Amino acid sequence: xxxxxxxxxxxxxxxxxxxxxxxxxxxxxxxxxxxxxxxxxxxxxxxxxxxxxxxxxxxxxxxxxxxxxxxxxxxxxxxxxxxxxxxxxxxxxxxxxxxxxxxxxxxxxxxxxxxxxxxxxxxxxxxxxxxxxxxxxxxxxxxxxxxxxxxxxxxxxxxxxxxxxxxxxxxxxxxxxxxxxxxxxxxxxxxxxxxxxxxxxxxxxxxxxx
Numbered sequence: 001x002x003x004x005x006x007x008x009x010x011x012x013x014x015x016x017x018x019x020x021x022x023x024x025x026x027x028x029x030x031x032x033x034x035x036x037x038x039x040x041x042x043x044x045x046x047x048x049x050x051x052x053x054x055x056x057x058x059x060x061x062x063x064x065x066x067x068x069x070x071x072x073x074x075x076x077x078x079x080x081x082x083x084x085x086x087x088x089x090x091x092x093x094x095x096x097x098x099x100x101x102x103x104x105x106x107x108x109x110x111x112x113x114x115x116x117x118x119x120x121x122x123x124x125x126x127x128x129x130x131x132x133x134x135x136x137x138x139x140x141x142x143x144x145x146x147x148x149x150x151x152x153x154x155x156x157x158x159x160x161x162x163x164x165x166x167x168x169x170x171x172x173x174x175x176x177x178x179x180x181x182x183x184x185x186x187x188x189x190x191x192x193x194x195x196x197x198x199x200x201x202x203x204x205x206x207x208x209x210x
């Protein structure tokens with residue numbers, strides 16, 4: 001008789017699937033004879049502005065993590081947005097939008113991550129999320145990209161949102177952002193999910209060979 005393989009008493013498994021049309025992350029954890037599941041739904045949206053419609057979406061959404069691009073908020077407005085979302089139960093961190101140069105008030109880009117305040121999370125990754133013996137300490141944010149970690153049933157997950165400029169392809173600031181992000185990811189030792197406004201086709205991204 002062939003020996004039966006014994007299932008380990010302690011394990012963790014991540015599954016990605018869609019529930020009600022939304023991307024859903026399921027963490028399955030077994031401790032002894034008691035497997036448990038944790039479900040976390042998330043969303044990525046290009047919002048074009050942090051409008052009242054966006055606030056309504058956050059109040060009504062079932063998601064626990066919402067990644068956004070193109071909020072068009074400068075430094076002062078971004079701080080105001082952060083304070084107002086905190087009152088509504090969301091922890092928010094993001095990068096400022098850049099001036100377009102075409103007008104005094106026009107901006108483009110700007111990304112952020114909204115996380116339910118009751119979740120254990122960090123918007124800037126600290127040393128225990130980075131591979132040991134790393135000679136430099138990468139920050140979990142950069143030019144038009146930012147990262148946050150969420151703790152879920154004993155597993156740390158990294159959510160990253162990114163915005164690439166439209167119409168220029170893999171040159172200039174777009175290439176610089178991707179290189180910076182790749183360097184950050186190379187030192188990360190936890191699972192990650194990227195939600196991005198790539199503004200180019202998948203084959204263009206693949207051609208970068210980053």
